[in-house]
Amino acid sequence: CVKQKHLSRGSYRQSEQACWLLTEIPKPSAHLATGPQQEQRTFYEFRTYSIRPDQNSAFLKLTNEKIHLRTAHSQLIGCWTVEYGGLNKFFHIWQYVSDSYSQRAAVRAAVAQDPSWISEYISKALPLLTAQDNEVLYLVPWSRLKQGGVFELVTFQMRPGGPAVWGGAFQAAMSAHDAPGYGKLLGAFHSEFGLLNRVHALWWFESADHRAECRHRAHTDARVVAAVRNSVAHLDSQRNQLMFPCPFSPMK
Known part of the structure; x- marks a missing residue:
């Protein structure tokens, strides 16, 4: 079990090493951790984009063609379209592994300065969206x-x-x-x-x-x-x- 430690409100982090792909089913013996950040410091960013209803196909086609420009900078775990529970939604998960949030900051800076990503994707994708949301989470x-x-x-x-x-x-x-x-x-x-x-x-x-x-x-x-x-x-x-x-x- 995870050793519990007292933290201030809103500061709950994992204290065990998280493994994204396990070869065997782990025994359910560990609680959600409240200790220091996990040893490998791996975190995941959940991003949800709301697409204009009349532009859903156009957005997915563009993303299919240009997603390689973004995955050149960091690891994409998966991306999905929502069938039930919220229409015209594009949900995707990105993984970051670093001693801090510096890797994500570096990735975001590099992406912002990538002319191909800006001209071939972002400038065309943003008009097709109505909203963007993101969360940082630990596995x-x-x-x-x-x-x-x-x-x-x-x-x-x-x-x-x-x-x-x-x-x-x-x-x-x-x-x-x-x-x-x-x-x-x-x-x-x-x-x-x-x-x-x-x-x-x-x-x-x-x-x-x-x-x-x-x-x-x-x-x-x-x-x-x-x-x-x-x-x-x-x-x-x-x-x-x-x-x-x-x-x-x-x-x-």
Whole structure:
């Protein structure tokens, strides 16, 4: 288990080494950490773009053709379009590994000075968008990845207090779904910047019908119901989005 340490409000970070791709399913023994930043200092930026409804196809075509200009600067984990739970949304995840936030700052500076990126993509993409949003998050130590199928992003807005208060109950609820096979938990991320006490859980399913079947079976499992009931006591709101990977997404 992660050794818990007291931190000031809003300063909850992982204290274990996070591994993006694990070869085996880890035992669910670690709570969401509240200690110092993880040893490898890997963090992820979630970016969500809202596309003008009449420009969705144009934006995706342009991004497909020019995304290589951006991935030349840093690692793209995956990108998806939202099918249910929010139309005309483009969601993508970027990974940064550094001793601080200096790598991201350097990447952003380099991108801003890249004439090809500016002239061939940004200048053409921005008029197609209505809004942009981003968050910085850390991957919890009991997460893993799988590729293929469809993806569900579940966003939980937990009550104030941080993982020291709700981390154990949240992990138990996730594990109750993941361990019996009611979906595959690819990654769970807790917020560092953006709305605090927010957790994103990224799930994998073979298809939308497979997801519906898993949800139905989970709702009849007494262990899942009990674990969710305990976690809900710490929950303010929840949002689910079913997403399809883009053809150019590294994660499919």
